[in-house]
Amino acid sequence: MKSGYLKTTPFLAYISGLLSLSIIPHQELRFLIPIIPLACCCVNLNGSPRFVQLVIRLWLIFNVFMTILMGFLHQAGLVGATNYLGTTLDNENSVKPFSLIYWRTYKPPTWLLKTYQNTYNGTDSNMVFFNKDEDDLLNADYSLIEGDYVVDFMGLEADKFIETVSRIVNTNPNERRLYLVAPDNSMMNLEENENVRFNFIELWSTKWHYDLDHFEPNKFGIKTFTPGITVYKLTQY
Helix, strand or coil, X not given: CCXXXXXXXXXXXXHHHHHHHHHCCCCCHHHHHHHHHHHHCCCCCCXXXXXXXXXXXXXXXXXXXXXHHHHHHECCXXXXXXXXXXXXXXXXXXXXXXXXXXXXCCCCCHHHHHHHHHHHHHCCCCCEEEECCCCCCCCCCHHHCCCCEEEECCCCCHHHHHHHHHHHHCCCCCCCEEEEEEEHHHHHHHCCCCCCCEEEEEEEEECCCECCCCCCHHHHHHHHHCCCEEEEEEEEC
């Protein structure tokens, strides 16, 4: 950076924004995007031509990589999984209510189920939506819910998720259709886990999905970087 820029408005705005966001806990990197143009204003492009070319090339490579990763891979399979569920529910043409459980994904795009809702027994299915931020998912009595519902467990810890889903599956297991959508790296928590009180049968999957929010290298090592998302049918043991 040019030393002359240290007292300019772009530099001071850049530093103040960076420090302010760094003080507040649990901030995401995307919140820093607005300060990037300010930082670029403070870079000296009149120096060595080789250095300038290197910076520009690295910048282009970084942006191409991040465009592919964040634009086409991160949480990319969620739409396909929900679309598959919508088609499956349509084809089943069953009068039994259903439950869709999402774990460690972005907010489920339930609008993809609209076709099913409008054809369910000729009326709207009045689907109920629960999520971890607004509802007490761990202590809710799911047996009292008569209609269709969607539960978004978001980034809930694995042990609490397993305990709650086990309770859901074992509540009126023959009267409700249960489906789970979860990334493959998170499902490693359920493999050979004696606390899992249900069967999960794979119905649909894609590797075109990458969950960047829930890596657990301390548990699974390099396998935690496995891409993919899968739709499962849940049944009682």
